[in-house]
Amino acid sequence: MSFAISVAPMLDWTDRHCRFFHRLITRKTLLYTEMVTTGALLFGDVARHLDFSMQEHPIALQLGGSEPADLARCARLALDWGYDEVNLNCGCPSPRVQRGAFGACLMAEPALVRDAIAAMRDAVSGAIPVTVKHRIGIDHEDSYAFVRDFVGTVAEGGCRTFIVHARSAWLEGLSPKENREVPPLRPEFVLQLQRDFPDLSFVLNGGIKTDQQLRDWLPRVGGVMVGRSAYQDPWSMAHWDRDHLGQPQASVPEREDVEEQMIRYISGWKDKGLHPQAITRHMLNLWKGQPGGRLWRQVLSDSNRLATLSVSELFTAARRARLSAQADDTASLSACPDGCADHPPMTSDCA
Numbered sequence: 255m256s257f258a259i260s261v262a263p264m265l266d267w268t269d270r271h272c273r274f275f276h277r278l279i280t281r282k283t284l285l286y287t288e289m290v291t292t293g294a295l296l297f298g299d300v301a302r303h304l305d306f307s308m309q310e311h312p313i314a315l316q317l318g319g320s321e322p323a324d325l326a327r328c329a330r331l332a333l334d335w336g337y338d339e340v341n342l343n344c345g346c347p348s349p350r351v352q353r354g355a356f357g358a359c360l361m362a363e364p365a366l367v368r369d370a371i372a373a374m375r376d377a378v379s380g381a382i383p384v385t386v387k388h389r390i391g392i393d394h395e396d397s398y399a400f401v402r403d404f405v406g407t408v409a410e411g412g413c414r415t416f417i418v419h420a421r422s423a424w425l426e427g428l429s430p431k432e433n434r435e436v437p438p439l440r441p442e443f444v445l446q447l448q449r450d451f452p453d454l455s456f457v458l459n460g461g462i463k464t465d466q467q468l469r470d471w472l473p474r475v476g477g478v479m480v481g482r483s484a485y486q487d488p489w490s491m492a493h494w495d496r497d498h499l500g501q502p503q504a505s506v507p508e509r510e511d512v513e514e515q516m517i518r519y520i521s522g523w524k525d526k527g528l529h530p531q532a533i534t535r536h537m538l539n540l541w542k543g544q545p546g547g548r549l550w551r552q553v554l555s556d557s558n559r560l561a562t563l564s565v566s567e568l569f570t571a572a573r574r575a576r577l578s579a580q581a582d583d584t585a586s587l588s589a590c591p592d593g594c595a596d597h598p599p600m601t602s603d604c605a
Contacts, residue, residue: 257284258472259494260417262459262481263316263343263387265289272536273310274519276484278512280491282499284312289343291356292319295328304335314339316387318346320356320366322373329374333381340378342370344388347423347433358423361392361400364407371411385415387459390443391422398443405447409454417457417479418444434460434481444475465490468498487542509540513569521565530568531560546576 261268261276263286273285290303295317306313315332317340319325325342332340343351344360344367351357360367367386374384386408390401405416421437428436439461448456455476462468463483471478484491489509495501520533534554541547553559553572560568 257282257312258477258499259468260284260314260457260477260479261286261484261491262479263287263289263314263341264481264485267485267536269536270306270310271519271523271533272485273313274307275512275516275533275536276488276491277310278515279488279507280494280499281505282312282495282501283491284314284339285310286314286316286341289316289318289346290328292317292321292324292328295331296324300331304331304337306335308336311336312338314341314385316341316343318343318351318356320360320363320370322366322370325370326373326377329384330377333378337382339383339385340374341385341387341417342367342374344386345419345423346430347389347392347425347428348430358389358392358425361388361404361423362395364404367404367408368411371408371413375412383415384413385417386413387417387419389419389421389423390440393422393425396422396437398446401443402447402450405451405454409451414453415455415457415476416447417459417477418447419459420444421460441471448475465493465497468494472498485536486539488537488539489542509544513540513573517565517569524565529560530565531557534560534568541576544576544580546579549575549579 259282261283265288268286268288273287276283276285287306294303304315315335315337317325317328317332319328329340343357346357348357351359371384371386378384388401388404390396401418408416420439420441420443421433423433424437441458441460444456444458447454457477457479458471458475459479459481462471462478462480468478468480493506495505496503516533516537520530523533524530538551538554541550550572553575554568559571563571
């Protein structure tokens with residue numbers, strides 16, 4: 255099973271608090287964890303890495319590793335902890351994963367990936383999907399034939415869903431950030447994979463930022479994965495359930511309601527000893543593009559307020575700052591109803 259829309263796994267970003275926040279905005283989008291290495295699970299604190307709120311479903315665990323036996327044990331953990339999918343990372347180009355010989359490096363070893371997928375599938379006994387996220391090539395191996403052969407081999411292990419970041423990974427000479435921007439996007443490769451492997455599902459990742467792009471691509475592929483644009487403008491997800499995932503109009507949330515629910519959530523975690531900034535950092539763009547949104551964000555980023563105010567006081571100050579700026583904008587427009595050069599009409603960019 256593949257989901258029509260998903261939010262990509264993003265290291266240091268898509269932790270459990272980020273996912274809880276995103277789930278208040280979209281109920282049906284598949285959310286991914288950050289990549290968790292097999293070593294962290296087999297030799298570290300399993301609960302710290304795998305615990306999540308039941309409200310986060312549907313949720314997928316992404317694993318980083320290369321040893322089939324280790325990946326199988328971790329896939330079983332994913333099942334035992336209640337994840338809806340387990341995914342193998344074959345696309346990350348960072349120096350860290352290169353040192354561990356996993357991530358995008360695995361694209362050079364499709365037979366190993368095939369065996370890992372088979373072991374993971376055996377471990378979960380078909381109870382949840384085992385998927386692969388990969389690039390279309392590595393370094394100079396970036397022909398369509400390369401990714402076609404990779405998919406064909408890995409599918410022999412039983413993988414039915416491939417999330418394809420439609421860029422090559424350049425393992426030398428580019429930073430992880432540059433690897434998300436410099437190698438050219440080739441979404442046509444994903445379309446060709448779908449034609450060549452009609453029994454498999456291919457999810458397009460890379461460069462998807464707008465609602466129009468979702469409308470363009472969803473009818474043509476097995477699904478679409480959105481990355482940083484969902485994190486940087488979370489309210490862009492607010493209409494996905496209604497517009498793309500078959501949910502009624504009532505499914506569209508209100509920002510104020512999301513804010514109120516997050517206040518209660520943060521208060522609960524603060525009572526457990528967690529600093530509010532561990533959660534508020536994911537929320538800073540809730541009011542992005544709205545009047546007063548920048549001031550609201552500044553209050554939630556203020557280290558002094560974070561240290562001295564209660565959660566309710568912090569958000570009260572943020573709300574007052576936002577509403578004050580909104581009132582100022584409204585007064586400015588009232589004074590100049592036609593919108594002159596000094597007082598242009600209010601738009602979504604005025605924050």
